[in-house]
Amino acid sequence: MEDLEVEELKKYKFEIGPIRPPSEGGSHSLLIRVTCNCPWSKCKFCYGTPYGREKFRKRGLEEIIKDIQSIKNIEDVIKRLAARFGSMDWVSHIIDPLFLYGKFFDELDDTEYKNIQSIINVYNWMCSGEKTVFLQDANSLVMSSKDLVTILKYIKKHFPQVERITSYARSSTLSRKSLNDLIMLKNAGLDRLHVGLESGDDDVLKYVNKGATADDHIIGGKKAKKAKIELSEYIMPGLGGKKLSRQHAENTARVINEINPDYVRSRPYTPNPLTPLYEEMINGEFELLTPHEYLKELKILVKNLNFEGRLCFDHMMNFWMKKDGKPLFSRNYEGYKFPDEKGRVLSLIDEGLSIDESVHEHKLEYLA
Missing domain, CATH: 3.30.750.200 (Transcription Regulator spoIIAA)
Known part of the structure; x- marks a missing residue:
């Protein structure tokens, strides 16, 4: 029988970049990608390799706001599932590619993989107390300050429990x-x-x-x-x-x-x-x-x-x-x-x- 909440969970995804500081909770920090890759990528010791030497891109404000809303939707569905099953531990059994898609990780298409990756990040963040948010990627301050303020306020509005928001610069x-x-x-x-x-x-x-x-x-x-x-x-x-x-x-x-x-x-x-x-x-x-x-x-x-x-x-x-x-x-x-x-x-x-x-x-x- 189709489970409506599980099917709803499969609808949401958001962008996640490749790296974050270990001190920001590792996989337990909520990751919100506001820029993609590194705008410099010329340092001889790094050369943009953590980002696959991909071209730098500023993400649009609407794009980022949509991601934050997807995060909120995932959080809401996980809360409902946890209430129904009695604990977050039970929800962890759902966040599995075999359960959601009947596939192993290496068999997922790009949309399915991003969905699973997004759910896992939100789930880990929720289990750790929802305290930290990290703005990816290498230099978020390159965005206009006005847009960045809008993003920060949107995060605080939807996740008032967050204690720290951080970024690379x-x-x-x-x-x-x-x-x-x-x-x-x-x-x-x-x-x-x-x-x-x-x-x-x-x-x-x-x-x-x-x-x-x-x-x-x-x-x-x-x-x-x-x-x-x-x-x-x-x-x-x-x-x-x-x-x-x-x-x-x-x-x-x-x-x-x-x-x-x-x-x-x-x-x-x-x-x-x-x-x-x-x-x-x-x-x-x-x-x-x-x-x-x-x-x-x-x-x-x-x-x-x-x-x-x-x-x-x-x-x-x-x-x-x-x-x-x-x-x-x-x-x-x-x-x-x-x-x-x-x-x-x-x-x-x-x-x-x-x-x-x-x-x-x-x-x-x-x-x-």
């Missing part, structure tokens, strides 16, 4: 936004921005074709902080290779100190075979640091850090290990509070340097 875009626009976005509900700082050294930034300068990072970061938007900056140990290692560390610390972000998240450079920097490494133009050299560079950076935020190693790309096989640094999203735990981080770095390099190399090879 490029420093070059953030630095050009007016302070009034950022305050307006904050007041509309934008709580946190994730920014790929990568390096605070202009030579490194130019070499990897980041499309931003140290001044862009500082101006954009300070502006976000002044607007009272929480700021999470990503740094990339090893990005300067052997040649620029020291200045990369020292100037990255300088820029962080100037900005004073809420979070600094370490993402050590890991070679990606689909990028220009990997080709330069293969050709000998770029010399990858050894695991101990990464730690020595990190030690210079940490010694020079003088900010009041948290330093986080919340990703497996921080490949260093202890003798017992556990990660050298905590992978907790809140990381280490500075300046209080600066000494602890330096002690951990020294511990990593005391361990045979082969222990770290094994993990680095696995990531590459």
Whole structure:
């Protein structure tokens, strides 16, 4: 017998991009795609590969509003099903391609796959308390502030239980936004921005074709902080290779100190075979640091850090290990509070340097 609520659930879908920050709840954060792909896609270490090098596109306001309405519809149907079956656990048995379509995942057509993907994202978000929303993709602030405010208000209206709305942003875009626009976005509900700082050294930034300068990072970061938007900056140990290692560390610390972000998240450079920097490494133009050299560079950076935020190693790309096989640094999203735990981080770095390099190399090879 046909179940009307299950059939209704199959009607809805919305756009979901490929990546999101792990600290935003991973699969438990509601994902709303406001732009598609990366507007730059020229960084030598990334080259837009997370987005399949697809062309950047701003999504239309009506398109996005329609997606948010689809999310609301999915949420409503799941609530009705949970009430009927007595729990969310029972609903999980419905969210299965075999149950909904009589097919395995790899047999679904594009519409069916997007439907299942959408339902799963909303279901996971509901199970986690419906606290966080992440606006995809790589640089949502490239949208007009007026349209972004409309989207934020629409989200808050339909999902008043949401505690945090966050997004990626490029420093070059953030630095050009007016302070009034950022305050307006904050007041509309934008709580946190994730920014790929990568390096605070202009030579490194130019070499990897980041499309931003140290001044862009500082101006954009300070502006976000002044607007009272929480700021999470990503740094990339090893990005300067052997040649620029020291200045990369020292100037990255300088820029962080100037900005004073809420979070600094370490993402050590890991070679990606689909990028220009990997080709330069293969050709000998770029010399990858050894695991101990990464730690020595990190030690210079940490010694020079003088900010009041948290330093986080919340990703497996921080490949260093202890003798017992556990990660050298905590992978907790809140990381280490500075300046209080600066000494602890330096002690951990020294511990990593005391361990045979082969222990770290094994993990680095696995990531590459």
